[in-house]
Amino acid sequence: MSRYLQLCRKVIAIGRNYSEHAVELGNPVPSKPVVFFKPPSSIITEGHSIKIPEGCQKLHHEVELAVVIGTKGSRIPEESSMDYVDGYMLALDMTARDFQDEAKSKGQPWSLAKGFDTSCPVSRFLSKDEIKNANSVDLWLKVNDQLRQEGNTRDMIFSIPYLISYLSKFFTLEPGDLILTGTPSGVGPVAKGDIIQAGLTDIVTMTFKVEETN
Incomplete structure (x- = not known):
């Protein structure tokens, strides 16, 4: 595990940050970021499996670009926000959609739906030299070799600069923190035995198997 993941104290995730994804789930397009957390214990790397949480009947994949914070900061100006970034990772925001739907209907938090163990698979660390312009990079995801996202x-x-500035008004950003920047449309279900492959252009790919919780 990279030193960034060893340092990570929080994973801040952004929901509905692609308009087509908001629409596909029947949600309004947000006027300000939708923010939720995943605990560091939700992170896994390749070689580990995604485990379906107990009682979940509808586990969905969501591929995202993760921003890795390298410098501590709060109330960061948008114009200098990229100075606080050390690099990036490819990430999956695995979501127990039935848990989330129930929580939303009751006005409750999404913690169980989004923060269960293995819900945040990530790739190796990607330097800023590898990703020259994070605000224009391709993401894709396949399930059993079928393109989904x-x-x-x-x-x-x-945008990434806006998100860093916005989030730092409320939370001090610390080295190792991850910001998951949202997922494009095409999210869908996975089941026991499925193989998820995801990539960031041709820079990095990662593969995870879905298993039941023992």
Whole structure:
């Protein structure tokens, strides 16, 4: 595990940051970032399996670009926000959709739906030299070799500099923290035995198997 993941104290995730994804789930397009957390214990790397949480009947995949914070900061100006970034990772925001739907209907938090163990698979660390322009990079995801998601970060509603500045008004960003920037359309279910492959252009790919919780 990289030193960034060893340092990570929080994973801040952004929901509905691609308008087509908001629409496909029947949600309004947000006027400000939708923010939720995943605990560091939700992170896994290749070689480990995604485990379906107990009682979940509808586990969905969501591929995302993750921003890795390298410098501590709060109330960061948008124009200098990229100075606080050390690099990036490819990430999956695995979501127990039935848990989330129930929580939303009752006005409750999404913690169980989004934060269960293995819900945040990530790739190796990607330096800023490898990703020259994170605000225009392709993402894709396949399940059992079938393409499910394909998008580009230029289609995000809220850009990376804006998100860093916005989040730092409320939370001190610390080295190792991850910001998951949202997923493009095409999210869908996975089941026991499925193989998820995801990639960031041709820079990095990662593969995870879905298993039941023992």
